[in-house]
């Protein structure tokens with residue numbers, strides 16, 4: 001347990017079991033130095049508790065880095081609910097989770113993530129105030145996450161392909177949920193051609209027929225020849241098995257923790273693939289809920305999210321100059337910002 005915390009730099013782990021609802025949940029806080037720690041709640045089946053622990057601590061680190069590089073007054077955290085095996089009472093489970101969040105008195109603010117829906121967050125909001133992005137506050141993050149993905153893709157295409165628009169380019173999208181489907185529609189509107197894949201083939205088929213796109217099986221997406229691969233499903237999709245199969249020049253998508261291991265950033269680089277660090281690409285959602293909560297206007301939020309592309313362009317350039325991968329460069333900048341905050345606090 002402590003080794004996992006040390007590896008990711010996370011500082012706190014909170015574990016809770018509620019015998020009435022069957023809730024088994026973990027909250028990992030990476031840092032509260034910049035302010036209350038924010039991060040979504042996943043509700044998934046994990047192969048074992050170690051897998052859940054690794055996921056939640058790595059995701060918490062990503063949230064800290066994302067908040068720091070976005071200049072938000074927040075630290076990073078994450079939570080996971082170990083999805084019960086049999087049938088369960090969803091309303092009671094999420095209300096129990098809200099009570100768990102509430103015990104931390106606002107040091108952790110929860111939000112949406114894979115396996116959790118806006119309706120679930122409405123239940124969380126019944127038992128704690130420390131939840132952002134539910135129906136009640138009208139701060140759905142997904143549309144702004146999409147905007148950030150598009151801004152990132154523009155930056156990557158400019159840097160790697162020397163192109164200023166998407167017309168005639170071909171993208172492969174993995175995962176067609178809230179973000180992936182929206183990204184697909186926007187790219188199709190911009191004149192790109194698409195190959196689509198989702199575990200739910202019904203979803204792939206119907207979006208492909210709506211957009212005049214190709215669809216393929218979930219596993220075949222790694223072999224699709226394209227200008228950009230856009231992971232919008234789950235994490236750990238870029239690893240020693242999948243990277244050699246990729247036939248793309250760019251990877252930029254919303255999924256969290258895309259790299260199996262930190263070293264896989266170098267493997268992508270060695271294969272001539274420009275990797276846009278996931279926690280920068282998908283920062284639009286966090287920017288939306290955090291700035292929305294602090295009273296920013298719609299225009300201010302959109303401008304900030306559109307700035308994600310500029311941040312990435314700077315990272316691509318500086319990484320190239322310093323002989324680092326963009327992922328290492330981004331981590332380095334985020335760690336510098338966190339260290340600066342820590343020095344100021346001392």
Ligand SMILES: NC(=O)c1ccc[n+]([C@@H]2O[C@H](COP(=O)([O-])OP(=O)(O)OC[C@H]3O[C@@H](n4cnc5c(N)ncnc54)[C@H](O)[C@@H]3O)[C@@H](O)[C@H]2O)c1
Pocket residue numbers: 113114115141142143145174175176177178179180197198199200203218219232233234235254255256282283285286
């Ligand atoms: N929604 C946001 O605002 C937001 C913000 C930041 C990060 N993210 C991350 O972006 C990713 C997508 O988010 P979302 O809100 O669209 O999630 P979602 O749950 O709505 O959609 C995910 C989709 O991926 C599909 N999928 C799962 N495993 C797959 C696989 N192996 N191959 C192909 N498809 C697969 C699912 O069937 C589903 O359609 C997640 O990793 C999430 O953590 C989302």
